[in-house]
Amino acid sequence: MERLQKILAQAGIASRRKAEEWILAGRVSVNGKVVRELGVKATPGRDTIAVDDQVITVQRTVNIVLHKPTSYVTTVVDPEGRRTVMELIEGVAERVYPVGRLDYETSGLLLLSNDGDLTHRLLHPSHHVDKVYRATVLGLVEREALDQLRRGVRLEDGVTAPAEVTVLRQHPLESVVEIRIHEGRNRQVRRMFETVGNPVKRLKRVQFGPLELGTLPPGKWRWLTELEWQALYAAANLPAPPYPFSTREKASSPRDRGRNAVGQKRFGGAKRSR
Numbered sequence: 001m002e003r004l005q006k007i008l009a010q011a012g013i014a015s016r017r018k019a020e021e022w023i024l025a026g027r028v029s030v031n032g033k034v035v036r037e038l039g040v041k042a043t044p045g046r047d048t049i050a051v052d053d054q055v056i057t058v059q060r061t062v063n064i065v066l067h068k069p070t071s072y073v074t075t076v077v078d079p080e081g082r083r084t085v086m087e088l089i090e091g092v093a094e095r096v097y098p099v100g101r102l103d104y105e106t107s108g109l110l111l112l113s114n115d116g117d118l119t120h121r122l123l124h125p126s127h128h129v130d131k132v133y134r135a136t137v138l139g140l141v142e143r144e145a146l147d148q149l150r151r152g153v154r155l156e157d158g159v160t161a162p163a164e165v166t167v168l169r170q171h172p173l174e175s176v177v178e179i180r181i182h183e184g185r186n187r188q189v190r191r192m193f194e195t196v197g198n199p200v201k202r203l204k205r206v207q208f209g210p211l212e213l214g215t216l217p218p219g220k221w222r223w224l225t226e227l228e229w230q231a232l233y234a235a236a237n238l239p240a241p242p243y244p245f246s247t248r249e250k251a252s253s254p255r256d257r258g259r260n261a262v263g264q265k266r267f268g269g270a271k272r273s274r
């Protein structure tokens, strides 16, 4: 038995706070009976839970890491008809959504989740989760530019928080810099480098909180390991829901996409229609 707001959040349809608002507004029912108090519990799979009379299907909580290639949008649909990251996650039966965004031209680690609470927490401006980017920039990165990046850069929406910056390669034509930030403003890294005089040529996110991109090839996804799972919820300051694979099962590798942890074909393993 779990609290209704938790079940609704885990179903990926709302944050826990939004679900509480729905309950208080009398929009949620359990086995046909409208619930208006926050303490009510139900059992996913046994009780019929509905929002505005629409029965919801409770999925297990899953989180995946995708290596987003360039030239994909980080939205579920794109009004301009460009390719979306959702086209790359064949084999995930659960309805996962991108946690935050990477620009169309940015590649790298993108977390997708069906846990509304986790998403809400990780994206909330008050919650600082570190993100590490590898930026290939034009020109040499001068001492003054590095100092500015480290101290904070004045952008049109305010001064950025101090960043950790490591130069990986210096060259008069193009340099490579790793930058660790915890804010998530629109096109932040590009704007920071542009402001200090080193426009970004290529940008790749290599780390998101405790998750690392590693050697995952562009366009591929993988399940989180159990260690990553625990570390991610700890970073979000949330209790971790059950890891979706039992100890006897192993989270399938990207090569096994379309199959579940015990090697059976997943329902919905075919191309997603979204």
Ligand code: URA
Pocket (backbone or CB within 6 Å): 101, 102, 103, 106, 186, 187, 188, 189, 190, 191, 203
């Ligand atoms: N900063 C950017 O400029 N772009 C991204 O995609 C992410 C961070």
